[in-house]
Amino acid sequence: MKRVADIALPLAVAALLLAGWEWAVSHWQVPVYVLPAPSAIARAFTENLGSLMAALASTLTVTLEAFAAACVLGIATAIAFSQSRLLERTLYPYAVILQVTPVVAIAPLILIWVGFERINLALVIIATIVAFFPILAGATLGLKSADFNLIDLTRLYGASRAQTLWRIRLPTALPYILSGMKTAGGLALIGAVVAEFVAGSGTATGLAWRIVESGNRLEIATLFAALALLAATGVLIFAALSLMEWWLLRRWHESAISAS
Amino acid sequence: MIALSGIAKRFANGVQAVSDLSFAVERGEFVSLLGPSGCGKSTALRLAAGLLQPDAGTVTYANGKPEIGFVFQDHTLMPWADALTNARLPLDLKHVARGEADARAAAALARVGLAGFEHAFPRELSGGMKMRVSIARALAAEPQLLLLDEPFAALDEITRNGLGDDLLKLWREDGLTVLFVTHSVSESSYLSQRVLVMTPRPGRIAADIVLPGGRDNRLAPATIEAQRSISATLNSSVAA
Structure with missing residues (x-):
């Protein structure tokens, strides 16, 4: 019953909002270039389905590549940090600097360095920078959170560093890494969109560019359709990662058990 | 089996956990290390296991370092x-x-x-x-030396007693050497052959009590008598 409510209630709110929106637009005769009705957006969506899907595929490719790169780099860096406090103390501040510097400010630089002829690589690098930090922060904390007594036990049995890492530290870090990944999934999408905005015309073919282009042409219904597609993609990424988190933790972690 | 001799250990925070700590455990013995909270019992056990290095003194094993089993106060499971x-x-x-x-x-x-x-x-x-x-x-x-750090402290009395009996059975069957850290006089009086009473921090051995036989159950007269003598020694070592 509770699960049905979890799904039904947000959907009911969405239906109410859309109905109210549709009514308001027709009642006050709001011009379509200011606020199109949901029905107009749906029409724009079906009319532009091919090009929107192509744009989505482009943005999604950048997002997934950046997300994968952020996972590999974030976890690998955290493992390196966990093996050497000196390395962590030396390099962590630079990771923080990378995190707090607005990516729109460094994106033009990256585009110039990588070159517009390799625009996709540049987009992936920018989105990776945005998505990298939550995974690094989560994995670093997680790898440090291993039970000291368990670590002592591995020492007692003469375990190598690699064994301790594989058998104790990484499983301990898993919930922290997965939590970082959930944040990073959304950030990779945001990073990809920001990168496309900065890259501008003639190069980008993703959803962000469709939004800019539709805005310039006052095709506001198409703009909304692209926007809705973007939001739905973000929700789907989050849902997929939440499902993976639940599946990996379902047997043992409090977070997954209380949720089931 | 294992001998600690003149051990001192001070932690980074300045706490002197043990000082001039010396004792030996023979092969096949069941020895309890008893003392008030914070007297350095766990430190002594970690030193015996080689998990801590002493600042002074030596830990020696009779025939090279034996296979050691270690049981912590909480279960420490993955x-x-x-x-x-x-x-x-x-x-x-x-x-x-x-x-x-x-x-x-x-x-x-x-x-x-x-x-x-x-x-x-x-x-x-x-x-x-x-x-x-x-x-x-x-x-x-398959350890030769089993080190237990207040393993039953967090359990209810019925469970604690059941596990104590099982531990005795394992010790008898396997010919294990057991070093058992506890703050419970009754537990040490029933389970062990020898009780090492520690002073408050910095811990060292205040008394080495060899318990007589006949302690077949927790309420046997010999067990009660052993409790009395351990309590008296513990009280005088804490007061000293």
Whole structure:
């Protein structure tokens, strides 16, 4: 019953909002270039389905590549940090600097360095920078959170560093890494969109560019359709990662058990 | 089996945990290390296991470092792994082949009364059962020396007594050498052959009490008498 409510209630709110929106637009005769009705957006969506899907595929490719790169780099860096406090103390501040510097400010630089002829690589690098930090922060904390007594036990049995890492530290870090990944999934999408905005015309073919282009042409219904597609993609990424988190933790972690 | 001689250990925070700590445990003995909270009992046990290095003094083993089993105050299990995988940890770390490791871990679980619970996760087990898995893990490596750090302190009395009896049985059957840290006079009076009473911090041995036989159960006159004598020694060592 509770699960049905979890799904039904947000959907009911969405239906109410859309109905109210549709009514308001027709009642006050709001011009379509200011606020199109949901029905107009749906029409724009079906009319532009091919090009929107192509744009989505482009943005999604950048997002997934950046997300994968952020996972590999974030976890690998955290493992390196966990093996050497000196390395962590030396390099962590630079990771923080990378995190707090607005990516729109460094994106033009990256585009110039990588070159517009390799625009996709540049987009992936920018989105990776945005998505990298939550995974690094989560994995670093997680790898440090291993039970000291368990670590002592591995020492007692003469375990190598690699064994301790594989058998104790990484499983301990898993919930922290997965939590970082959930944040990073959304950030990779945001990073990809920001990168496309900065890259501008003639190069980008993703959803962000469709939004800019539709805005310039006052095709506001198409703009909304692209926007809705973007939001739905973000929700789907989050849902997929939440499902993976639940599946990996379902047997043992409090977070997954209380949720089931 | 193991001898600590003139051991001193100060921690980074300035606490002098033990000072001039000396004692020996013979092969096959069941020895309790008894003292008030914070007197350095756990430190002594970690020094004996080689998990801590002393600032002064020596830890010597009779015939090279024996295979050591260690049981902590809390169960210290891997929550992500089932009972069998937990009990198998020492064997996995020693690269024992999976088939043999599984068989030995399952046998260890059976010995502590957990046959049939091989694939239960720690969260599905009671406090006493978790502690049994922890003991099975220590047994899986077939230790000669078993070190236990107040293993039953967090358990209720009925569970504690049951586990104490099981521990005695394992000790008798395997010819183990046991060093058992506790703050319970009654536990030490029933379980052990010798009780080493420690002073308050910095800990050293205040008395070495050899207990007589006839302590067949917790309420036997010899057990009660042993409690009386241990309590008297403990009180005078704390007061001194």
